[in-house]
Amino acid sequence: MQSRLNPASLVICEYCDAVYSRTPLKRREKAHCLQCGSELYRNARVDIDVMLALTLASAIMFVIANCYPIVELNMSGLSNRATLWDTLLFTLDSNVGVIAVFAAASAFFFPLIQILLFAYVLIPLRAGRKPRAFIGAMHALREMQPWSMVEVFMLGAVVSVIKLTAVAAVAAQIGLWGFATLTLLLTVLSSFDLQDLWDQSEALDA
Amino acid sequence: MNNSSRARDLKLISCHACGLVLDNQEELRHSRCTRCDEHVYTRKPNSLSRSWAYLIAATILYIPANLLPIMLTTKMYNTLSSTIVSGVIDLWQDGAWDLAIIVFTASVVVPILKLGLMTFLLISTQRKSTWRQRERTKLYRIIEHIGHWSMLDVFVVALLITLVHFNKLALVQAGPGIVAFAAVVVLTMLSSMSFDPRLIWDTDEPKSSTPPDNGQTNG
Ligand SMILES: [Zn+2]
Numbered sequence: 001m002q003s004r005l006n007p008a009s010l011v012i013c014e015y016c017d018a019v020y021s022r023t024p025l026k027r028r029e030k031a032h033c034l035q036c037g038s039e040l041y042r043n044a045r046v047d048i049d050v051m052l053a054l055t056l057a058s059a060i061m062f063v064i065a066n067c068y069p070i071v072e073l074n075m076s077g078l079s080n081r082a083t084l085w086d087t088l089l090f091t092l093d094s095n096v097g098v099i100a101v102f103a104a105a106s107a108f109f110f111p112l113i114q115i116l117l118f119a120y121v122l123i124p125l126r127a128g129r130k131p132r133a134f135i136g137a138m139h140a141l142r143e144m145q146p147w148s149m150v151e152v153f154m155l156g157a158v159v160s161v162i163k164l165t166a167v168a169a170v171a172a173q174i175g176l177w178g179f180a181t182l183t184l185l186l187t188v189l190s191s192f193d194l195q196d197l198w199d200q201s202e203a204l205d206a
Numbered sequence: 207m208n209n210s211s212r213a214r215d216l217k218l219i220s221c222h223a224c225g226l227v228l229d230n231q232e233e234l235r236h237s238r239c240t241r242c243d244e245h246v247y248t249r250k251p252n253s254l255s256r257s258w259a260y261l262i263a264a265t266i267l268y269i270p271a272n273l274l275p276i277m278l279t280t281k282m283y284n285t286l287s288s289t290i291v292s293g294v295i296d297l298w299q300d301g302a303w304d305l306a307i308i309v310f311t312a313s314v315v316v317p318i319l320k321l322g323l324m325t326f327l328l329i330s331t332q333r334k335s336t337w338r339q340r341e342r343t344k345l346y347r348i349i350e351h352i353g354h355w356s357m358l359d360v361f362v363v364a365l366l367i368t369l370v371h372f373n374k375l376a377l378v379q380a381g382p383g384i385v386a387f388a389a390v391v392v393l394t395m396l397s398s399m400s401f402d403p404r405l406i407w408d409t410d411e412p413k414s415s416t417p418p419d420n421g422q423t424n425g
């Protein structure tokens with residue numbers, strides 16, 4: 001293993017610094033670090049068609065999830081319904097406005113930017129070329145990943161609905177199903193390893 | 207003891223952004239990735255002190271996050287304030303035990319686990335402990351991936367104050383505890399992001415500035 005040290009053929013475990021030489025994997029195979037057990041890499045080729053399809057589906061779902069109310073609440077003849085933006089704006093005007101800023105970033109802006117950046121990167125890659133701001137877009141995608149929390153907002157909406165059923169008539173609206181689907185799509189989309197996309201796009205440099 | 211070759215000893219660096227393996231024969235402490243132009247380091251700079259700083263700030267804020275009310279519920283001129291923990295107890299007493307378990311896990315178990323485990327990881331790494339390194343690395347990977355679920359209560363409060371505002375009939379208002387709680391979650395996330403798990407395995411560093419307290423060294 002240490003006979004030739006060609007950096008391109010090596011992989012380093014990001015959790016424990018162990019060095020391995022890359023070996024080709026079969027479909028759906030994963031390589032794990034012998035020392036610490038972390039995943040090193042997967043079957044290298046990312047399917048760009050699949051990723052792009054997921055991105056476009058996410059974009060549609062994002063629009064649906066945000067245009068329709070998530071929950072409607074009825075109490076003694078009065079009713080309130082809320083979309084994500086109703087929630088953000090109402091919270092912004094409340095005594096805890098700073099929460100709205102965080103929620104807007106993690107449940108709206110970061111997921112939206114992620115979807116747009118994926119489209120920006122994947123559409124040219126599919127056509128065999130790199131977009132102009134490839135490097136910047138890829139860094140932004142990686143850095144936004146941990147702060148994008150559609151799935152947590154989704155669970156929060158479900159918890160709110162169940163909590164309110166105890167005291168009033170609540171009905172889940174189209175927006176909630178939109179968010180549920182969006183959560184699913186984004187989970188699959190972000191399970192792809194961005195580092196594979198780097199490797200794959202490198203061939204396009206020449 | 208560990209028989210795998212390490213990048214540090216072979217003078218290699220992997221880019222944390224794109225995974226490219228770079229040659230670092232000049233042993234630069236810091237350079238740029240040739241593929242993605244990201245700053246690359248042999249180890250995250252000041253990892254332990256930054257991680258400690260965020261963790262201590264999070265631990266301090268954890269106190270007001272739990273003592274201050276996160277929600278004030280008014281119903282027929284009767285105002286009830288609830289904290290994170292009392293919210294869970296109320297759910298349980300209302301018979302919504304499934305919901306109580308979800309909220310309890312996200313809002314109580316995960317933050318405490320994160321604060322406790324990060325403290326444990328930081329202390330054991332600082333002491334260059336060789337005890338169960340594989341399991342400790344795994345712990346770190348778990349912490350890295352569960353932290354953001356604690357934001358659950360923040361979204362619930364935002365939705366409830368928006369939905370339940372029927373003036374005198376029923377009104378839900380947010381309490382300052384939720385701001386402190388959101389800050390705790392963000393700070394613990396920053397703490398675990400600043401931690402460099404490779405330090406868990408850097409137990410045999412020859413040139414350490416502070417000599418460890420065990421005077422015995424293996425010849
Ligand atoms: Zn490893």
Ligand SMILES: [Zn+2]
Nearest residue numbers: 221224239242
């Ligand atoms: Zn790089």
